[in-house]
Amino acid sequence: MPVPALIPLYLVVVLLPLTLAWAQGLPSRPLVDDLASGAGFVAFAVILAEFFLIGRFRSVTRRAGSDVVMRAHQLLARTALVLVLVHPFLYVSPMTPPPVWDVTSQTALNYDWAGLWPGIIAWLLLGGLVAMAIARDVSGARYEHWRLLHGLGAVLVAAFGLLHVLRAGRYSADPLLGWVWIAFLALAVGSLLYVYLVAPLFRWRRPWRVTSVTPAAERTWTVTLNPDFEGRVEYKAGQFAWLNIGKGVFSLNENPFSISSAPSAGRDVEFIIKELGDFTNTIGQVRPGTRAWMDGPHGHLTHEGHDDAPGIALIAGGVGIAPLIGILRELAVTADPRPTALLYGNRTEAQIVCREELQNLAEAHGTEVIHVLSETKKGWTGDTGMIDATLLERHFGTKSRRNWLYILCGPPPMLTSVKATLIGLGVPASRILSEQFVYD
Ligand SMILES: Cc1cc2nc3c(=O)[nH]c(=O)nc-3n(C[C@H](O)[C@H](O)[C@H](O)COP(=O)(O)OP(=O)(O)OC[C@H]3O[C@@H](n4cnc5c(N)ncnc54)[C@H](O)[C@@H]3O)c2cc1C
Structure with a gap:
């Protein structure tokens, strides 16, 4: 399934509870009340779907790339947070027990404490969870500790959220919708258990x-x-x-x-x-x-599956060379006949990784290796400065290179500017693959 097909699939999943609620055809309430419930439904479905967007499921990362999946995870968590924050404040109907004749609760809101307290806890916890994620780098917490807390916090948000939805929800009183929520939670927690308990058990036999x-x-x-x-x-x-x-x-x-x-x-x-x-x-x-x-x-950063590209350009910044050197080695081992070029930027000469091997690859496989340094010493004969538009245009600006496959790995600002320049040079976006090493 290609990346674009994942988006409709995602939308179907997160909108399913809302659709089931709407299909119940309950007597209407003030529009803002239904908007408030709708915001809560979408937010909770997004939160449960977040458990799958943690960059560990190959069926997803193979198509979209882990960095893209992780950024989607972060963005969607913030979207869910906004919806959750407004959810309780939108309601306008009185919070009183509904009159006996109002069996569908269209005139009043359920103010039952048993349904409210789990919602309040989930509401507070979610805010804390997102704030903790945003402040991760400045907090000084060890990544592993942070990850454990993040996972446990997410499970608590999901569990309290479910209690709230089932106890307080007008629409979730419907057994079908109630079971859908329970199934969603089971899948979410199951996916976490799979990643951290079941998958390691399988790995245990492959040390x-x-x-x-x-x-x-x-x-x-x-x-x-x-x-x-x-x-x-x-x-x-x-x-x-x-x-x-x-x-x-x-x-x-x-x-x-x-x-x-x-x-x-x-x-x-x-x-x-x-x-x-x-x-x-x-x-x-x-x-x-x-x-x-x-x-x-x-991950998806590979030349494999792009056999129609007439040439391959690899553009690396710093340790971003790691995956690209793997690709270069594979192209050499398999004697891939296509022309290849490596544009490799570093700050100093001492940071150039596997310099001799790159030289050998250049000679044996015909790879054009272009080193760029931002801090040079006397005697440096390669390019100087940054990987910028001028340099890219000089090396990849010809018409014959427009349809090459471009594989990029390096610091996020470099990736953004290189992508924009390549697109400006007429390279189709579908011919540019990239991966960054930071998820922030
Ligand atoms: C897809 C991908 C591929 C990478 N490939 C390479 C590579 O080939 N060579 C290389 O040197 N580096 C690579 N990195 C970066 C590498 O993962 C981090 O430098 C490393 O995890 C830092 O760990 P630390 O404990 O030394 O530093 P810490 O001080 O603990 O972390 C520094 C930063 O590294 C990131 N990080 C730390 N632990 C993790 C984790 N478990 N998961 C995700 N991010 C984490 C966080 O952004 C953190 O803020 C890659 C990162 C990603 C996401």
């Missing part, structure tokens, strides 16, 4: 061992893993995996890293990891023989 950790550039390491089981892991060049090194299989201490080896080159899997925080700063101390676990492959 890996670290075979080497070697310097790749300044504060950047190449980590190679060998499967400690029969068979191999199938992946596409450029995809990424969640890596857990030296911890138990159920540990939340796992981080996403792009696979930089070529799938056709053998069973070993390689990563290029830059020191950035508490886990990556210790990567150079990992000893060969250490046990590791891998959840993957994930």
Whole structure:
């Protein structure tokens, strides 16, 4: 199913409870009351659907890319928060027990405390959850702790939300809608249990061992893993995996890293990891023989499936080279006859990863390798400055390169400006793939 088909599917799911409520044909109430209920319905369905948009389901990330899925997750959470915030304040009908003749509660709102308190708790918790997510980087909390709290908080919001909907809702008193809500919650919590309990159990039978950790550039390491089981892991060049090194299989201490080896080159899997925080700063101390676990492959950043592209351009900023080097290696191993070019930006020369290998690839496979540095020393003969419009136009501005496949990985501002420039040069958006390493 292509990406555009995922959007209607998503809409059908989150609008299903609203549609079922409308189909009940209950006597009408003031419009704003129904708007308030509608806002609550859509918000709660969006919240439950959020459990699937956590970047771990390959059927979704293969099509849209994990970074896009995670950004959708963040944006939709904020949308749900706005709807939830306004939901209780829109109602205008009196909060009194309805008269005995009003069996459908069209003249008054259910003010029963048993239905209200779970809603108030869910309302407060959701605000806290979104605020905590937005403030994650400034809070100084360890990512793993934050993730655990975020998951537990989300389950509580969902559970209290369900209690509120079932007890206070005029429309959710309908058994069919009530069961739909219960099924949605079961699927949501089930998906979390699958990711953090069931999937690790399967992984337990597929352990890996670290075979080497070697310097790749300044504060950047190449980590190679060998499967400690029969068979191999199938992946596409450029995809990424969640890596857990030296911890138990159920540990939340796992981080996403792009696979930089070529799938056709053998069973070993390689990563290029830059020191950035508490886990990556210790990567150079990992000893060969250490046990590791891998959840993957994930992601859509690959040249595979784009056989009609007449050429391939790879544009990397910093450690964004990791997936692109995997693609270059695969193109070389499979002797792909198409012309290839790599535009690789770094701050200093010492940060260039696998420089010698890139040189060899350039000679053996005919890849055009263009290095760009923003801080140069005397004797530097490559390009200087940033990967900007002038540079892109110089290297990719010809008509023959317009229909190439462009694969981008690097800091978000670089990706935004490179994409805009390429589109300005006439490259169709469908020919540009990109992935960023930060979800914010
Ligand atoms: C799809 C993808 C592919 C990546 N590929 C590479 C790669 O090939 N090489 C490389 O050096 N880096 C890569 N990264 C970035 C890498 O995941 C982070 O640098 C690393 O997780 C930092 O962890 P830390 O504990 O050292 O730092 P921390 O100080 O704990 O975290 C620093 C920042 O890294 C991010 N981060 C930390 N832990 C996680 C996590 N479990 N999940 C998601 N984000 C997290 C957060 O934005 C956090 O604010 C990739 C990231 C993504 C999303």
